[in-house]
Structures are given as C-alpha cells and as structure tokens.
Amino acid sequence: MHPITTVHYLALSVALLAIGTIGVLTRRNIVIILMSIELILNAVNINLVAFSRHFNSVDGQVFAIFVITVAVAEAAVGLGILIALFRNKETVQADEIEILKW
Amino acid sequence: MNFLDSVWLIPLFPLFGALAMLLIGRKLDPQGVGQAVPPAGGHHRSARSKVLISILCPGTVLVSFLFSLGAVWQLAGLPERTHQIVQFTWLAGLPFHTAAGALARFTADFGFLLDPLSSVMILVVTGIGFLIHLYSIGYMAHDGGYYRFFGYLNLFVFFMLMLVLANNYVLMFVGWEGVGLCSYLLIGFYFHKKSAADAGKKAFIVNRIGDSGFILGMLLMFSVFGTTRFSDVNKALAGLGPETHFGVLTAMAVLLFVGATGKSAQFPLYVWLPDAMEGPTPVSALIHAATMVTAGVYMVARSNHLFRLAPDACLIVAAVGALTAFFAATIAMTQNDIKRVLAYSTVSQLGYMFVALGAGAYWVGIFHLYTHAFFKALLFLGSGSVIHALSGEQDMRKMGGLKDKIPITYRTMLIGTLAISGIPGLAGFFSKDEILWQAYSNPNAWFRVIYVFGLVTAGMTAFYMWRLMALTFYGESRVDAKAAAHIHESPRVMTVPLVLLAAGSVLAGWIGVPKLWSIFPDGFRTFETWLAPVLGNQIEREANPGLEWALMLLSVAVAGAGIALAWSLYQKRTPAREPLQALGPVYTGSLNKWYVDEAYDAVFVEGLSKGGGTVLARFDQKVVDGGVNGAGWLTRFTSTVSMWWDTWIVDGAVRLTAFAVELSSYPVRIFQTGSVQAYALVFVVGVAAVFGYYLVR
Amino acid sequence: MLDTVFFYFFALLTVGGGVLTITRRNAIHSAVSLIVSLIGVAGLFLLQQAEFLFAVQIVLYVGGIMVLFLFVIMLVNLDESARVRQFNKQWWLALACVAAVTGELLFFVSKGTGGFRLAETTAAAAGKVGNTERIADVLFSQYLLPFELASVLLLAAVIGSVFVARKKV
Numbered sequence: 001m002h003p004i005t006t007v008h009y010l011a012l013s014v015a016l017l018a019i020g021t022i023g024v025l026t027r028r029n030i031v032i033i034l035m036s037i038e039l040i041l042n043a044v045n046i047n048l049v050a051f052s053r054h055f056n057s058v059d060g061q062v063f064a065i066f067v068i069t070v071a072v073a074e075a076a077v078g079l080g081i082l083i084a085l086f087r088n089k090e091t092v093q094a095d096e097i098e099i100l101k102w
Numbered sequence: 103m104n105f106l107d108s109v110w111l112i113p114l115f116p117l118f119g120a121l122a123m124l125l126i127g128r129k130l131d132p133q134g135v136g137q138a139v140p141p142a143g144g145h146h147r148s149a150r151s152k153v154l155i156s157i158l159c160p161g162t163v164l165v166s167f168l169f170s171l172g173a174v175w176q177l178a179g180l181p182e183r184t185h186q187i188v189q190f191t192w193l194a195g196l197p198f199h200t201a202a203g204a205l206a207r208f209t210a211d212f213g214f215l216l217d218p219l220s221s222v223m224i225l226v227v228t229g230i231g232f233l234i235h236l237y238s239i240g241y242m243a244h245d246g247g248y249y250r251f252f253g254y255l256n257l258f259v260f261f262m263l264m265l266v267l268a269n270n271y272v273l274m275f276v277g278w279e280g281v282g283l284c285s286y287l288l289i290g291f292y293f294h295k296k297s298a299a300d301a302g303k304k305a306f307i308v309n310r311i312g313d314s315g316f317i318l319g320m321l322l323m324f325s326v327f328g329t330t331r332f333s334d335v336n337k338a339l340a341g342l343g344p345e346t347h348f349g350v351l352t353a354m355a356v357l358l359f360v361g362a363t364g365k366s367a368q369f370p371l372y373v374w375l376p377d378a379m380e381g382p383t384p385v386s387a388l389i390h391a392a393t394m395v396t397a398g399v400y401m402v403a404r405s406n407h408l409f410r411l412a413p414d415a416c417l418i419v420a421a422v423g424a425l426t427a428f429f430a431a432t433i434a435m436t437q438n439d440i441k442r443v444l445a446y447s448t449v450s451q452l453g454y455m456f457v458a459l460g461a462g463a464y465w466v467g468i469f470h471l472y473t474h475a476f477f478k479a480l481l482f483l484g485s486g487s488v489i490h491a492l493s494g495e496q497d498m499r500k501m502g503g504l505k506d507k508i509p510i511t512y513r514t515m516l517i518g519t520l521a522i523s524g525i526p527g528l529a530g531f532f533s534k535d536e537i538l539w540q541a542y543s544n545p546n547a548w549f550r551v552i553y554v555f556g557l558v559t560a561g562m563t564a565f566y567m568w569r570l571m572a573l574t575f576y577g578e579s580r581v582d583a584k585a586a587a588h589i590h591e592s593p594r595v596m597t598v599p600l601v602l603l604a605a606g607s608v609l610a611g612w613i614g615v616p617k618l619w620s621i622f623p624d625g626f627r628t629f630e631t632w633l634a635p636v637l638g639n640q641i642e643r644e645a646n647p648g649l650e651w652a653l654m655l656l657s658v659a660v661a662g663a664g665i666a667l668a669w670s671l672y673q674k675r676t677p678a679r680e681p682l683q684a685l686g687p688v689y690t691g692s693l694n695k696w697y698v699d700e701a702y703d704a705v706f707v708e709g710l711s712k713g714g715g716t717v718l719a720r721f722d723q724k725v726v727d728g729g730v731n732g733a734g735w736l737t738r739f740t741s742t743v744s745m746w747w748d749t750w751i752v753d754g755a756v757r758l759t760a761f762a763v764e765l766s767s768y769p770v771r772i773f774q775t776g777s778v779q780a781y782a783l784v785f786v787v788g789v790a791a792v793f794g795y796y797l798v799r
Numbered sequence: 800m801l802d803t804v805f806f807y808f809f810a811l812l813t814v815g816g817g818v819l820t821i822t823r824r825n826a827i828h829s830a831v832s833l834i835v836s837l838i839g840v841a842g843l844f845l846l847q848q849a850e851f852l853f854a855v856q857i858v859l860y861v862g863g864i865m866v867l868f869l870f871v872i873m874l875v876n877l878d879e880s881a882r883v884r885q886f887n888k889q890w891w892l893a894l895a896c897v898a899a900v901t902g903e904l905l906f907f908v909s910k911g912t913g914g915f916r917l918a919e920t921t922a923a924a925a926g927k928v929g930n931t932e933r934i935a936d937v938l939f940s941q942y943l944l945p946f947e948l949a950s951v952l953l954l955a956a957v958i959g960s961v962f963v964a965r966k967k968v
Contacts, residue, residue: 071864075864075867084964087967
C-alpha cells in the first residue's frame with residue numbers, strides 16, 4: 001500500500017470542509033447548522049496538525065489548541081443565542097427567521 | 103489813494119447797502135407793503151427810522167460815484183488807457199479741446215477791467231443812479247416797503263457795475279442775470295397787484311429767452327477761442343488769418359445779439375418793457391431808461407472786434423434796430439398812459455443805438471446811450487413828478503393845464519422833450535444826428551433804407567413827445583376834482599435831480615460835436631477820441647460836407663415838422679376826441695400795440711402749454727404707461743418661464759435621481775432575503791471567485 | 800502498513816460521521832454522528848503524534864461541546880422540526896458552489912505538492928522531549944499573549960452566553 005503522506009490529510013481536510021459547508025448552507029435546522037460549523041473547524045484542525053507534522057514544528061498544534069478554544073466559546077454563545085431565539089420565535093428553522101427581509 | 107487798484111470797491115459799496123437792507127432793513131422800517139402811515143410832521147417828512155435808510159443807500163451810490171470819478175481821472179493819466187485787475191480765478195474749470203484742437207480750460211476770473219468804455223458806463227450808472235436814489239427818497243416816502251425798495255435798488259446798482267466792470271463774458275453774464283433779477287423784483291414791487299406781479303414775470307421770462315442766445319454765443323466763443331476774457335478774445339480775433347471760416351464768427355455775433363435783443367427790448371423781445379411800467383417810476387427811470395436796457399448796447403460795443411469781422415451780423419443788428427425804432431414809435435403815437443409813451447420811446451431810442459452799432463460807428467452808439475440816459479431819466483422822473491402831483495393819475499386824457507401849477511417839472515420836462523426830439527444844441531441832437539449820418543454814409547447800400555426808417559422815426563418821436571407835453575401841461579385842465587385839489591410841486595429832494603438832469607441834457611452833448619462843425623476845437627470831440635482805444639476808429643467815409651450839412655438840416659426840419667403837427671393838433675384846443683382816430687384802423691392797431699402780445703399769447707402760451715400738455719398727456723399714456731405695463735407683462739412672462747423650468751427641469755432632475763435610485767434598487771433587493779444562509783452562500787461564492795482568480799493567475 | 804489501515808479507518812469515521820451529521824432528520828442522530836466524527840478526528844491527531852491535541856479533542860470537543868449540544872437539543876423541542884422539510888430552497892446552488900470550491904482546493908493541493916514536497920513521508924520526530932512538553936514550551940513563552948487573550952475570550956464567552964440566554968423577567 002502506498003504510504004500516507006501529508007497530501008492525504010489535506011485531501012481529507014478538504015472533504016470534511018466541503019461536507020461542513022454543505023451542511024451550513026443547506027440545512028434548515030439551526031442546531032444542525034451549528035454542528036456543521038464544528039465540522040468545518042475540525043477540518044481546519046486536521047490541516048493544521050498535518051502541516052505541523054510535516055514541518056516538524058509544534059506551532060501548528062498550538063494554533064489548533066486556540067482553534068478549539070474559539071470553537072468552544074463560539075458554540076457556547078451560539079447555543080445561547082439559539083435558546084433566546086427559540087424563546088422569541090418558537091422556531092429553530094433558519095429560513096423562518098427573515099425579519100431583515102426587505 | 104490809488105483808485106485804479108480799488109476799482110473792485112466800486113460795486114461793493116451799493117452791495118453793502120443792499121446787504122444792510124437785507125439784514126436790518128425791516129427793523130428800520132417795519133412796514134413792508136402797502137401805504138405807509140404818514141408820520142407826524144406832514145406828508146413829505148419821512149419817519150426818523152427811514153432817515154437812516156435815506157442816507158445809507160443813496161450814500162453808498164454817491165461814494166461809488168466819487169470812487170469812479172477818481173478812478174477815471176487816474177485812468178486818464180495812464181499812457182495806455184486800460185487797467186485790468188484779476189482778483190482771483192472764479193471758475194477753475196475742466197480742460198477741453200477747442201474747435202481748432204487746441205487745449206483750453208473752462209475758466210473765468212473774477213476780474214475787473216477799467217478802460218474808456220467801462221469808465222463811461224460806471225460814471226453814467228453811478229451818477230444818474232445817485233440822482234435817482236435821491237429822487238426816490240421823496241417819491242417813495244408814501245409807500246410801504248421803503249427799505250425793500252432801496253435794498254433792491256442798491257442791489258441793482260451793484261449788479262450793473264459788475265456787468266460793466268467785468269473783464270470776461272462769464273462775469274458779465276453774472277451781472278446780466280443779476281440786473282434781470284433786480285428788474286423782476288422791482289417791477290413786481292407792488293406784488294399784491296396782479297398786473298404788477300405778472301409784468302415782473304413777463305420781464306424775467308422774455309429776458310431769459312434772450313439769455314439763451316447769450317449763453318450759446320458764450321459757449322461758442324469758448325469752443326472756438328477757449329477763453330472769454332475780453333483781452334484774450336480780441337487778441338485771438340486780431341490774429342485770425344484769411345483762411346478762417348467767418349460764418350462761425352457771424353453765428354457767434356448773432357447769438358450774442360439775441361441776448362442783447364432780450365435785455366435791450368428790441369423786436370421781437372421788447373414786449374416786456376411797456377408792461378414794466380407797473381413798477382415805481384424811479385425804477386422805470388433807472389432800469390428801463392438809463393442803465394439796464396443799455397446793457398445790450400454795452401455788450402455789443404464791447405464785442406466790436408468780433409462784430410467788425412462779421413459784416414452780415416452788423417447788418418442784422420442795424421436792421422433790427424431800425425425796425426424796432428420805427429415800430430415802437432408807431433405805437434407810442436397813440437398811447438394814453440404817460441409812462442407807456444415813454445416806454446415805447448425808450449424802445450425806439452434803443453433801436454437807434456443799435457443802428458449806430460450796426461453801422462460800425464460804435465462810439466456813436468455809446469454816445470447816444472450816454473445822452474439818452476440824461477434826457478430819458480429826466481423825462482421819467484418828470485412824469486413821476488406829474489403823477490405824484492396828481493396823486494397817482496397816469497392817463498394823459500385826465501391831465502392838462504399843469505404848466506403853471508408844477509412849473510419846475512414843466513420846465514425840466516420841456517428841456518427833455520426838446521432834447522429827445524433832436525433840437526440843435528441839446529444833447530439828443532448831436533447823438534441822433536450822428537447816427538443818421540453814419541447810417542446814410544455807410545458803404546453798404548442797405549443802410550440807405552435804414553436811414554429812411556430812422557428819419558421817419560425821428561419825425562414821429564418829435565410828434566409824440568410834443569403830444570405828451572401838450573396833453574399834460576397845456577390847454578384846459580381835465581383833472582379829476584379830487585386830485586385837482588392836491589396838486590402841488592414836488593419836494594426839493596425830487597426837483598433837484600430834475601434840474602441837474604436837465605442841465606445834463608443841455609450840456610452833455612457838447613463833447614461829441616461833429617467834425618463838420620469845424621469852428622469848434624477838437625476838445626469838443628473828446629468823446630470819440632476817449633473811446634477810440636477800445637472801439638477803434640470808425641470806418642473811413644469819404645468826406646462830403648455838403649451832403650452832411652444837407653442831411654443835418656433835413657433831420658432838424660423833420661423834427662420841427664413833427665412838433666408843429668402836434669402843436670396844431672393838441673396845443674391850443676384840447677380836442678374832445680383823439681384826432682388820430684381819423685386814421686381809423688391804423689389808429690386802432692397802433693393803440694392795441696399791433697396785437698403783438700395777443701399773438702404771442704395765442705401761439706406760445708396757449709399753443710405750447712395747452713398743445714404741449716396734450717402731447718405730454720398722450721405720451722404719458724402710451725409710452726410711459728405702456729412701458730410700465732410692458733414691464734409688468736415681462737415680469738409675469740419670466741415668472742411663468744421660471745416656474746416651468748423649476749417644475750420640469752429642476753424638479754425633474756430631482757425626481758429622475760429618485761427614480762434612478764429606485765430602479766437600481768430592484769436588483770439589489772433580491773439579495774436582501776433576510777435569510778442568513780443566503781448570505782453564507784454569498785460568502786462561499788466569493789471564496790470560489792477568489793480561488794478562481796488565483797487559479798487563472 | 801498499520802499506519803495506512805488506521806488512517807483509512809479514522810478517515811472513514813470522520814467523513815462518514817460528517818455525512819451522517821448533515822443528513823439526519825433527527826437532531827439527536829446528527830449529534831451522535833458528530834461525536835463519532837470527532838472521535839475519528841481525535842484518532843487522526845493521535846496518528847500524527849499529537850497526543851496532547853488528541854486528549855484535548857476528546858475532553859473539550861466531545862465531552863464539552865457535544866454534551867452542551869445534546870442538552871440544548873433536549874431543551875429545544877425539536878420534534879416538530881423533525882417532521883418538516885429539512886433542506887432549504889437553495890440546496891442545489893449551494894451544492895454547485897461547494898463543488899466548485901472543493902474542486903479548486905483539490906487542484907491547489909495537488910498542484911502545490913511540488914514546492915513543499917508534501918508527498919514525501921516524514922520521519923517521526925525523534926525526541927527525548929514529549930509532545931506535551933514541547934507545546935508547553937512554546938505556549939508559555941512565545942505564544943503567551945494569545946494564551947492570555949484566549950482566556951479573556953473565554954471569559955467574554957461565558958458572560959455573553961449567560962446574558963444572552965437568561966430568562967427575561
């Protein structure tokens with residue numbers, strides 16, 4: 001079998017990014033959208049770690065730690081907003097929230 | 103005392119008198135108008151306060167007379183008999199280009215010129231003026247406004263002296279206008295009488311018409327010579343080459359003569375002089391006999407250098423003079439008002455003076471002016487004395503038989519009448535005879551015609567003057583009973599001037615004896631030689647003593663015939679009806695002054711004022727109001743255009759902008775879905791685009 | 800060889816979990832699928848000798864975030880939403896765009912291998928120092944500021960989420 005190179009990880013990262021983006025753009029349920037965002041972040045993390053390994057530097061991993069930190073914060077706040085939104089609108093469907101429509 | 107250098111004082115003395123009257127006159131004599139309250143002490147004694155006026159005003163004129171004597175005496179001693187002093191530059195004017203292209207300034211000085219001609223004038227004005235002031239003390243004693251009268255009279259003397267002493271035309275014009283003003287003030291002295299007020303206005307207005315000619319002539323002189331000073335103008339005239347266009351000079355001379363016509367009452371501007379008799383008699387004597395009316399004569403004489411170069415103008419002057427003399431004499435023959443007769447007589451005699459000037463014998467014109475001053479003033483003052491004696495009666499039909507009642511007046515007036523008729527030995531003879539001779543012997547053939555007019559006029563003069571004497575003094579008394587009771591000789595203050603003037607009428611002519619009377623030494627001809635430096639020598643005539651003697655005798659005969667005719671008609675029996683009425687329509691025409699006043703009234707007064715009024719009213723309606731309406735229409739029109747512009751173009755631009763924005767918003771609206779996922783999709787599209795850019799790079 | 804097997808196994812977990820996450824109707828199913836995907840990612844970290852990150856991934860991501868997600872899913876009543884349409888109206892356009900982006904990225908990845916020599920395997924980092932120590936070395940010296948800022952960020956997030964989600968009186 002061919003050896004696993006950094007390219008494989010990068011291709012994986014791209015695939016996961018694509019999946020996550022499709023989720024964000026396509027699904028109506030806001031919770032699912034938030035989960036898709038987590039997928040994108042993970043794709044980025046895979047990319048970072050792959051390069052960290054390739055250049056034999058630990059900076060990539062440190063960056064990935066920060067990405068996770070931000071993901072945590074963002075998830076917390078995002079879910080808080082979701083709850084507040086649910087309280088006001090009684091719905092979690094994204095395209096039912098179109099107050100800013102012209 | 104250098105009188106020559108103080109010649110500027112001569113006009114100032116009477117001015118001082120006038121100003122004193124202006125400032126304190128009312129306090130001295132409170133009664134302004136109307137009949138004065140007779141003071142205690144009788145009919146002819148003036149009030150105490152009036153005595154000051156009586157001394158001050160005639161006194162200033164007397165002082166001027168003495169100064170004039172002194173100045174003339176010193177002038178005679180100068181080698182070159184001319185003395186000019188320029189006090190200061192009065193008009194410092196703008197520079198301009200004369201007709202010939204030279205650069206000149208519109209200046210006039212306040213300067214005095216004392217030369218033989220002006221010396222004659224100042225002596226006449228101040229001398230006779232003083233006598234008339236003296237006379238007025240008595241004559242005006244009854245009238246209110248004593249101080250006003252003397253103030254005006256002094257003011258007049260001041261202006262007249264300015265006129266004759268000026269060294270340039272502009273300053274002369276100041277005096278010219280000033281005497282016109284004083285004439286108006288004095289004619290309208292009894293201003294509450296409508297006829298007097300109207301006469302004053304008439305005099306001033308007719309004068310003004312003449313003045314326009316004077317001004318035009320003066321301006322023409324400025325534009326041609328660049329100066330109006332006499333000495334400079336004469337120098338310029340002397341220096342004119344043969345290439346000069348003499349038409350300009352003729353025009354200048356004629357324009358100046360038009361001014362003289364107005365002031366000296368020649369045809370057609372004489373109509374004011376008879377009406378001017380509304381003023382007090384001393385005014386008539388001074389202004390309208392001796393001095394103001396002679397201003398025109400003086401002015402033409404002063405311009406003799408100019409007139410010599412314009413023979414056509416000279417002919418015009420002489421022709422107008424002769425025509426006026428004849429015309430006025432025809433009217434004088436039928437008048438019944440004593441002062442009217444004398445007024446027309448003045449117009450007639452002024453005509454004689456202009457004949458002399460036109461014939462080129464300038465000194466003769468001035469000579470006649472000088473002698474005329476004596477006997478005309480005498481006649482006017484005498485008539486005033488008669489009127490005074492009769493308590494205001496002026497109609498000769500109501501006089502008669504006054505010979506013994508007012509002897510001094512009678513005798514002096516007799517001398518005056520003989521003088522004006524041209525009886526040999528008296529003043530009028532020498533001057534009138536010389537005029538007739540100069541007219542006849544002039545090289546220009548037209549002057550013969552003028553001579554004939556002059557001769558006939560002399561006869562008429564003698565006739566109407568004797569008619570006046572006969573109706574006034576001889577025959578039976580036709581005086582009203584009420585007036586007859588008060589007949590008395592005038593006081594000494596009035597008769598003394600009469601006597602002095604009568605003496606002058608006799609003696610004054612003996613300094614102008616004709617060359618023909620060769621038995622008299624040349625001393626008797628000093629008038630001509632005295633004036634020679636200014637007026638030049640007369641045109642040489644071929645000496646024809648026989649003809650001259652013949653003409654002299656002819657003129658005396660004609661005068662005698664006139665007197666004889668009048669004697670026969672009026673002397674012995676006072677006719678019930680006017681004999682001249684036998685002439686029928688000629689008489690009526692003459693009595694009504696040949697309807698000249700009526701003609702002027704119809705043409706100028708009615709025609710211009712009414713016709714002009716209609717024209718102006720229509721002009722106002724059509725043009726002026728039309729203009730205003732047009733302006734209104736224009737305003738409305740422009741406002742409509744403006745409104746259209748504003749509505750469609752300005753507002754349109756605004757609306758267009760709004761519409762464009764609205765239109766461009768439709769595509770943009772599509773993106774405002776309100777859906778977050780749509781916005782996220784746009785992100786991704788953008789990312790794809792960026793990657794795509796790097797892809798193709 | 801074991802490398803390859805494990806790689807493909809974890810890769811399958813990750814991608815499969817991801818696909819399931821975005822396609823399930825039931826939110827709980829999606830959440831569980833995400834957990835599976837995250838564990839797959841953690842495994843990939845381990846394969847790359849990033850042990851610390853593996854631990855952090857499990858503890859934080861799975862143990863923290865996903866639990867939070869599950870709680871919120873249960874808090875928000877999603878039964879109703881499970882019955883309605885799941886995919887929105889722009890799905891086809893989104894699919895096209897993402898396909899484009901993916902295509903471009905794959906192209907970059909394949910093209911760019913030359914310069915970086917990404918295709919070559921790298922030897923494992925020999926070291927007496929462990930992964931955690933190495934991270935600690937760098938984190939607390941060179942990246943101290945971002946570390947502190949991250950803590951501030953977390954503080955803000957805590958306060959923010961409490962504030963946003965509080966019950967209005």
